Amino acid sequence: MSEVQAGWSKSNPISALTRHRSLTRELTKREILGRYRGASFGLLWSLISPFLMLLVYTLAFGYILKSRWPGTNGSTSDFALILFVGLIVHGFFAECLTRAPNLILANTNYVKRVVFPLDILVWSMVLSAFFHLIANTLVLVLLKWAWHGELSWTLLLLPFVYLPLMILTLAVGWVISALGVYLRDISQFVGVLAAAMLFLSSAIVPVKSLPESYRWVFYANPLTFIIDQAREVAIWGRPPDWAMLGLYSLISALLALASFLLFQKMRKGFADVL
Template sequence: MNAVSINPISAFGAYRSLVLELTKREILGRYRGATMGLLWSLISPFLMLMIYTLAFGYIMKSRWPGTNGSTSDFALILFVGLIVHGFFAECMTRAPLLIVGNTNYVKRVVFPLEILTWSMVFSALFHLAMNMVVLLCLKVYWHGEIHWTTLLVPLVVLPLIVLAIGVGWIFSALGVYLRDISQFVGVLAAAMLFLSSAIVPPESIPQTYRWVFELNPLTLIINQVREVVIWGRLPDWTALSIYSLFALAVFLVGFYLFQKLRRGFADVL
C-alpha cells in the first residue's frame, strides 16, 4: 500500500528532500549525454525565439499594438507568451504518463506518489527560470535596462504554479484509467497557445470571440508578466487574487481526486 498524505502541503513538506532529488534527477537526465549539457536549457529557448520571430516578425510582418513597431519589441513580447505557455504545456503533456511511466513506485514500494507531480512542476519551473534569464539578457541587449518590477515575476507566476500542480494531479490520476487522455492533452496544449495572448493580441480579436482568449488560464498570467517585465508596470493585484482563488480550488480538487483514484492504481497497472 502506498503512503498517503493527509493534506496537499504535507506531500511536499514531509518529503521535501526526495522531491528536490527527483527534480534534480529529471533535469540532469534530460540533458545526459548531450555535449553541451545544461547549456541546452539556455540555447533551446533562444533558438525557439529566433524561429518564432522569423516566422511572425519578419515573414508575416506581425506587430504588437502599443509598441513602436520594432521587431525587437515584438520578439520580447512574443517570448514572454512562449515562456509561460511552455511551462504550463510541459506540465500538462507530461502529467498523463506520470504514474503510468513509474509503475515500480506503485507496485513495489511504499512511495508517496503525489510528490511525482511536485518534481515534474519544479523541473518545468527550472526551464521557465532559464527562459527568463534569456529574456532578461535580450531585454538588456535591446533596451539597455531591466525594470525593478521584474522582481515581482515570482508573485505573478505563483498562481500558475499552484494551478499546474492541481492540473498535474488530475491528469496523472486520470491517465492511469484513460490512456487516450495523453493524446487529448497534447492537442489541448497546442490550442491553449493559439487561443491565448501568447501569440495573438486579444485586442485584435473580434469581440464575439474574445471571451475564449480571456477564459484561457494562460492569458492573464502572460499579460501580467509582460506588464512587470516589458512595460515596467505593477500587475493587476485584484485579477491575480481572483485567479489565485481559482488556482487554489483546482489545486485542492486535484489533490483529493488523486488520493481517491490512487486506490485502484495497482489493480489497473
C-alpha cells in the same frame, strides 16, 4: 527513502515541500539532469533551447508575416520580447500538461510501494518545468537588457505572477496523471489541447485586436491572464493587477486541493490497473 514511511494516506498537497522535501528535491534534480544526460552542452541547453525557439518564432512572425504588437514602436525586437513572454509561460504549462498522462505509467515501480507518496511525482514534474521557466526568463531578461539597455524593477515581481500558474499546473497535473492511468487515450488529446491553448491565448495574438465576439474564448484560457500580467511586469514595467492575481491564486489553490483529494482517491486503484 525512510522519510516516506509515514504512508501516503497522511500526505497533503504541500507535503512534498515539508515532510518529503528531500525526496522531492532528489526527484526534481533527476528530472532536470536526466533531460540533458549525454548532451555535450548539458544544462546549457536550458538556455540555448529557448533562444533558438525565439529565433524561429521571430523569423516566422516578425520577419515573414511582418506581425507587430499594438502599443509598441513597431520594432522587431520589441515584438520578439512580447512574443517570448507568451511562449515561455505557455511552454511551462504545456510541458506539464503533455507529460502528465504518462507520469504514473512511467513510474509503475513506485505504485506497488504503498508507502510511496505518488503525488510527489507531480511536484517533481512541475518543479522541473519551473526550472526551465526560470531559465527562459533569464534569457528574456538578458535580451531585454541587451536590446533596451535597461531593466525595470518590476521584473522582481515575476515570481508572484508565476506562482498562481504553478499552483494551477499542480492541479491539472494531479487530475491528468490520475486519469492517464485509466484512460490511456488522454495522452493523445492533451497534445491537441496544448496547441490550442497556445493559439487561443494572448501568447501570439493581442486579444484586443480581435472582434469582441471572439474575445471571450481567449479570456477563458487560463494562460491569457498570466501572460498579460507577465508582460505588464517584464515588458511594460508596471505592477500586476494584484486583486485579480489574488483571485486567480485563490481559485487555483481550491482547484489544487480538490485535485489532490481526487488523486489520492483514484490512486487506490492504480495497482489493479497497472
